[in-house]
Amino acid sequence: xxxxxxxxxxxxxxxxxxxxxxxxxxxxxxxxxxxxxxxxxxxxxxxxxxxxxxxxxxxxxxxxxxxxxxxxxxxxxxxxxxxxxxxxxxxxxxxxxxxxxxxxxxxxxxxxxxxxxxxxxxxxxxxxxxxxxxxxxxxxxxxxxxxxxxxxxxxxxxxxxxxxxxxxxxxxxxxxxxxxxxxxxxxxxxxxxxxxxxxxxxxxxxxxxxxxxxxxxxxxxxxxxxxxxxxxxxxxxxxxxxxxxxxxxxxxxxxxxxxxxxxxxxxxxxxxxxxxxxxxxxxxxxxxxxxxxxxxxxxxxxxxxxxxxxxxxxxxxxxxxxxxxxxxxxxxxxxxxxxxxxxxxxxxxxxxxxxxxxxxxxxxxxxxxxxxxxxxxxxxxxxxxxxxxxxxxxxxxxxxxxxxxxxxxxxxxxxxxxxxxxxxxxxxxxxxxxxxxxxxxxxxx
Ligand code: PLP
Numbered sequence: 001x002x003x004x005x006x007x008x009x010x011x012x013x014x015x016x017x018x019x020x021x022x023x024x025x026x027x028x029x030x031x032x033x034x035x036x037x038x039x040x041x042x043x044x045x046x047x048x049x050x051x052x053x054x055x056x057x058x059x060x061x062x063x064x065x066x067x068x069x070x071x072x073x074x075x076x077x078x079x080x081x082x083x084x085x086x087x088x089x090x091x092x093x094x095x096x097x098x099x100x101x102x103x104x105x106x107x108x109x110x111x112x113x114x115x116x117x118x119x120x121x122x123x124x125x126x127x128x129x130x131x132x133x134x135x136x137x138x139x140x141x142x143x144x145x146x147x148x149x150x151x152x153x154x155x156x157x158x159x160x161x162x163x164x165x166x167x168x169x170x171x172x173x174x175x176x177x178x179x180x181x182x183x184x185x186x187x188x189x190x191x192x193x194x195x196x197x198x199x200x201x202x203x204x205x206x207x208x209x210x211x212x213x214x215x216x217x218x219x220x221x222x223x224x225x226x227x228x229x230x231x232x233x234x235x236x237x238x239x240x241x242x243x244x245x246x247x248x249x250x251x252x253x254x255x256x257x258x259x260x261x262x263x264x265x266x267x268x269x270x271x272x273x274x275x276x277x278x279x280x281x282x283x284x285x286x287x288x289x290x291x292x293x294x295x296x297x298x299x300x301x302x303x304x305x306x307x308x309x310x311x312x313x314x315x316x317x318x319x320x321x322x323x324x325x326x327x328x329x330x331x332x333x334x335x336x337x338x339x340x341x342x343x344x345x346x347x348x349x350x351x352x353x354x355x356x357x358x359x360x361x362x363x364x365x366x367x368x369x370x371x372x373x374x375x376x377x378x379x380x381x382x383x384x385x386x387x388x389x390x391x392x393x394x395x396x397x398x399x400x401x402x403x404x405x406x407x408x409x410x411x412x413x414x415x416x417x418x419x420x421x422x423x424x425x426x427x428x429x430x431x432x433x434x435x436x437x438x439x440x441x442x443x444x445x
Pocket of ligand 1 (some may be wrong): 151152153154224230258260286
């Protein structure tokens with residue numbers, strides 16, 4: 001068959017112009033894995049092979065691929081209003097989408113600031129935190145507390161509060177004024193936990209130690225993912241997030257939940273905050289807000305935060321921050337259609353219903369070759385492998401390549417296989433993903 005790459009004359013020597021992100025470029029270009037189209041739970045490769053998407057694209061296509069109402073909304077919007085300047089101007093869809101997000105957000109989180117990605121959402125939330133303390137006359141609160149194994153994107157703020165070692169190695173901690181809580185994964189205590197592990201909520205008390213060290217008057221905010229995603233799906237210990245909330249509140253420290261992955265149904269509720277019954281002061285989001293179709297991110301802030309900015313001469317800009325593409329009309333059109341589709345198809349409820357089947361299926365891999373842990377919550381899951389002697393990450397990467405050859409897209413991080421199927425996933429899809437992983441693990445070295 002004539003592939004799209006043939007039509008575009010993409011011969012091997014033409015692959016080097018595109019410097020690919022977070023990719024082993026040289027390995028990839030030796031044997032490219034090219035996707036040409038997608039529908040529902042499936043991708044089709046450029047040479048026509050069907051591949052089951054076990055990862056919702058990249059934790060983002062929560063409604064599945066090529067959903068008609070979303071596609072049509074984007075197409076229609078492109079012909080009506082392609083762009084509207086977001087500074088001192090706006091368009092109606094931005095307000096409509098903000099209201100829809102407010103309606104499904106935890107009570108009290110009533111104001112949405114739009115940007116274009118998770119990384120921008122994180123940096124925006126950090127800036128809001130700094131500015132808020134300053135406006136209130138507590139300008140010494142400039143330190144942020146992140147967590148080991150946290151991933152908050154790739155901006156200088158995000159990598160500084162993040163705890164992904166490879167990201168920090170090259171660039172350090174440019175924000176400087178940062179400290180970290182310990183991560184909560186402890187295989188000797190928690191291996192093969194189903195859902196939230198029983199052990200480990202005392203690790204939240206490490207925040208008290210950091211407050212004693214730095215003094216609360218110097219700390220602006222704590223930022224954590226409710227379930228750490230990109231470093232390998234780490235559900236929080238039972239009660240851990242509640243304890244973090246109590247300690248932050250006691251010391252006047254803002255709590256930010258980075259819900260770039262957990263937002264929009266992944267745990268069976270609109271936000272993980274609702275699943276855990278813990279309301280932070282800000283939520284960052286991206287990915288699922290448009291089901292991955294158009295780049296968009298944002299921060300949902302409490303009224304207490306937002307209202308503190310709304311002072312001073314009314315003609316003055318209150319917050320010196322924003323992006324050319326904040327609340328882009330195509331992203332807003334997609335976001336509105338996506339949230340409507342989540343509601344019409346009851347997809348958050350579906351995620352809740354499917355999560356126990358997903359859990360059982362995943363834990364059936366407990367006895368598969370190389371497996372040292374299985375973890376899950378909602379429709380997020382991970383299978384951790386023992387690393388190959390002297391070659392960390394190689395075993396999982398081989399498994400990823402072999403699974404792709406066998407028609408299943410998974411993702412690996414370190415020696416961990418991560419899964420996050422779209423919320424439309426059916427039992428037979430889960431079976432196929434799990435069977436493929438088992439077969440692949442039997443054959444990787
Ligand atoms: N925050 C979290 C929790 C994420 O998982 C991600 C990406 O996976 C980001 C931030 C960064 O998002 P983006 O890649 O859209 O900048």
